[in-house]
Amino acid sequence: MTASRIPHLGVVVMVSAAAIIGFSAISAYVLWYTNDDVTKGAIVGTWQNVALLAFGFWLGSSSGGKVKDDAPSGKADDPVSVTETHP
Numbered sequence: 001m002t003a004s005r006i007p008h009l010g011v012v013v014m015v016s017a018a019a020i021i022g023f024s025a026i027s028a029y030v031l032w033y034t035n036d037d038v039t040k041g042a043i044v045g046t047w048q049n050v051a052l053l054a055f056g057f058w059l060g061s062s063s064g065g066k067v068k069d070d071a072p073s074g075k076a077d078d079p080v081s082v083t084e085t086h087p
Helices: 009-033 035-063
Strands: none
Touching: 009 035
């Protein structure tokens, strides 16, 4: 198994899970027990934005931003890091 490259991965996962669980509980309460249509619409809109953000992150991370094990060389043929050389 390779080492994780995300610092404090456990903390990130736990805080994210707590946020999703907490907002889910609030959403359930608002959608089932209140009669305020504006607040219900805001909750649904927030979940739509979360879904769009998650999909965008998934799409972006699958198409770019891959972790490279080797460091950029700094040579002109290395597209990651290019340094100019003056004669």
